Amino acid sequence: MTEFRFARRSAILGKSVFDHAPGTIALNSGAAYPPCLPDVVREATEAVGPLREEAMQYAPLMGLDDLRDEICNFVAEDGIKANRENVLVTYGSKSAFDLALRTFCEPGDTVIVTRPTYMTAVHIMRTHNVRFLDIGQDEQGFDAEELARKLAIMENNAEQMPKLLFDVPDFHNPTGVTTSLARRKRMLELAQRYNFVICEDDPYRRIRFEGEVIPSIKSMDTTGHVISLGTVSKILAPGLRVGWAIGDAGVIRRMAMQKADGGSNAFAQRIVVQLMRSNKMAKHIDEMIHHMRIHRDEMIAAFAEHLPEAEIRAPQGGYFLWAKLPEESDAERLVELGIEEGVEISSGRLSFPNDDPGNFIRMAYSFIEVDDIKDGIAKLGVAWRKLQTQAQAA
Template sequence: MNQTVNQIPPYRWAKRARDSVAPEGGTTSGGDLIELGGGFDFPDALPDIVSEAMAAAELRSETLQYGPLYGLNDLRDAVAEYLRQDGIAATRENILVVNGAKHGLDLACRVFLEPEDPVIVAAPTYLMAAKILRHAEASFVSIPQDEEGMDTEVLRDRLQARQDAGESMPKLLYDMPDFHNPTGIPMSAVRRRRLVDLATQYDFVIIEDDPYRRIRFEGEAVPPIKAFDESGRVIGLGTISKILAPGLRIGWVNADPAIVRRIAAHKSDGGSCPLLQRIVVQLLRNRKMDQHVATLISLLRVHRNAMIDAIHEHLPDTLVRVPNGGYFLWVRLPPGIDADELVRRAAKEGVSIISGRLCFAEEPPGSFLRLAYSFSTPADIVEGVKRLGRAYASIRSELETSINRIVRS
């Protein structure tokens, strides 16, 4: 018989787990709830991998055994070739296969961070990265962004001030320079090179998270930060989750071999699933992934445009930047509109969104929303923003009533 709540023993939780309770339920919304918050893949664009899965199953002496710790050599070679297309000098020895990019970040935290070690992040930053860093008991050095990405001059001033004051210096910097989650901002080449220079000068390691680089709608690509790295100061995190299918759970760490070997020693799963790895190898080699990405770009460009147009119509007085790629829009709300309250009211209207408050490692300035155009159809995006507009209008109406009352009094 299951124990009742009152019968649960007084477990002696670890400090890091005392306030951590994962919600139950699925990863995507269902029923009449329109999903405009989570960065899920577009269901209609998920690839057909039946032939690749069948071919992988024929190699069952490989694919149904425990996988090698570092990953299948064929996949490591294929990933290295994939990265060389972006000007990154990678070989098999630089690649560790992991269960998605977040797994790679978690492993990097294990080998670099002690409790309270400072980590540099953008403000705002990827909400799940902030969560992983908090679980590693890191402290934060939050650096603002502008239209070129993380402000490296502010970063330099903050680092020099810490050094002059004898404070502990950051070991790691985490950022997502291509179509940043949540802002959508791509970091300029000048800033990328400057980050590498600062990492050398102030002795920290850059973690470059790169899930969206291939999802580009317009503009010219900028070399990854790792392409400017000549001394092993950059750890690249990659994944197929956003460019192929998140359910395959395959990502990689691209780093100096000394870092790869140290991280691999903390990989408690032994080796990532070889069946899934073999499927990904085939998709890379037969160019199916390239074809899939091209299709995805065409679809998501339509999604993005539908959401931008709907925001202009239904969310007056908000500010939104049009990203050249990725999955997300970062919406600044006008003064007096609380994002958390808007999230609650939107849910009652049947639309799921995310408060920008979750995207700041420290105290957030202003009020923002992170909206995702990746999962829902264009028609659902328009309907979802329309519903969000009703929630937004109700808050604005109450705010105007309150201001009028104060003015009359």
């Protein structure tokens, strides 16, 4: 048996967040709601028909000009001023984030994240061998004052200062929290003061059920310290694999040079151009909001019925519900018992980059039908009672 000489980062092995236990109700998947997946037959036919030479050829490194223009129009609604040179098309916001890490971080560099943070971002950051400075989050979102205190201490101690901050300020994954305007301003001040770059990952921004829209951090950025990461995965379809990074033109160009694959998929990019130009995208977003609000409400109601011990905050948008179980509850074990009962959720452990409190779980309400949400949480309730019984017996 060959003993391969892997890089350190290859120690990350084990379960992918894309693996699901077969035959279970998948409450662990932030995949799209199947009945809402867009019909793109017309757009695809055009892309590979009259536009075949574009669709079947290598795309420009930065992405299609038409798409970069449409993305500028799209984010203008968020108050973000961008020109084509500020936009890099990628395979989704995850790959855009990966390019930002490649552009800024050496192994051992520090990235600022919320505690907890997006599990797949943790995975990607681990492949870069970075360290995590994890910062708390409350009902106002990212605890910018905790960060300010910690940075001041680090600077005093002449420690190596963080280079990047990753956050999902709107309908945070996993907690669903939206960061307040005051906190966002403070985050930006700190980025400018300590010269780190904020990766503002905003896939759920348009999937708002209620409450006031809060300006994106990027819309307040005058110094290039914010890279806005976007994707069509939640506003159109994940399968299109089209996302983007918006930032300072020099930063964006450097990020482009880190792409291993050239100009990505012209074919899917053209489909997205057509969907953005037509009313299909706007209609699709309205539909998603309609369904996701119902899904959220059903899941919260099911928790009240089957697992009332869980502490839950209703998110104003997005795909996820985050639950705190009573102290000392073993969330990892609950996940296992859930699979035995036929429901799959995510342990909070995946979302804590450093220490896991051990009693948090994440549920997605995006992918499954309302009946399965009810049924899934009922099964989770059964698993929860089993966990209680086992804990008492131990």
